[in-house]
Amino acid sequence: MWWIYALLSAVFAALTALFAKVGIKGVDSDLATAIRTVVILILAWAIVFFKKSSFGLFELTKTNWAFLILSGCATGLSWIFYFKALQVGKVSQVAPVDKLSVAIAIVLSVVFLGEPLTLKTALGAGFIILGTFVLIA
Structure with missing residues (x-):
């Protein structure tokens, strides 16, 4: 079941790039990020209250x-830099570089969380890195 959520995340992340590229035209990227953040804030809290999860x-x-809080700060900085990159670059170049986060997350999970690095995981991360360079070259 996890892979369905992950796939939906990927689809919505792709839509985010497309919608953002059109939405930031002629707009300061930091202002665009702030507007996006307010929308996400409202949506996230609406879901929490709808599911009655607020007791947690x-x-x-x-x-x-x-x-x-650290995760929120990292997310905010990621969005700020992502929107700035989209404003000055092409979606077809920015999105693949942004997805290097997958390979970086794998390395960080091994170093800081002690997760095992299998041959399959290492190869997958390597292909992501290689694919990114192919797409941006």
Whole structure:
């Protein structure tokens, strides 16, 4: 079931790039990111309240809070740089470079989380890196 969510994530990420490229035309990329963030904030909280998940808010530990805040900061910076890249570059070049995050995440998961690096995972990351360079060259 996880792969269905991951595939949907990929589809919506692709749509994000297309919609953003059209939406930022003639707009400051930071302003565009802020508008996008407000929309996401409203949508995310609407889902939380619809699913009645807000009760879990009181069960979060200090570690949960710290790493969720760090994750939010990383996401925000990612979006700011992504929108700036889309504003000055082509979607067909920006999107593949952005997807290098997959290979970077694999390396970081091995180094910091102690996840195993299998031959299959290493080859997959290598192909992602190679594919990125093929697409942007």
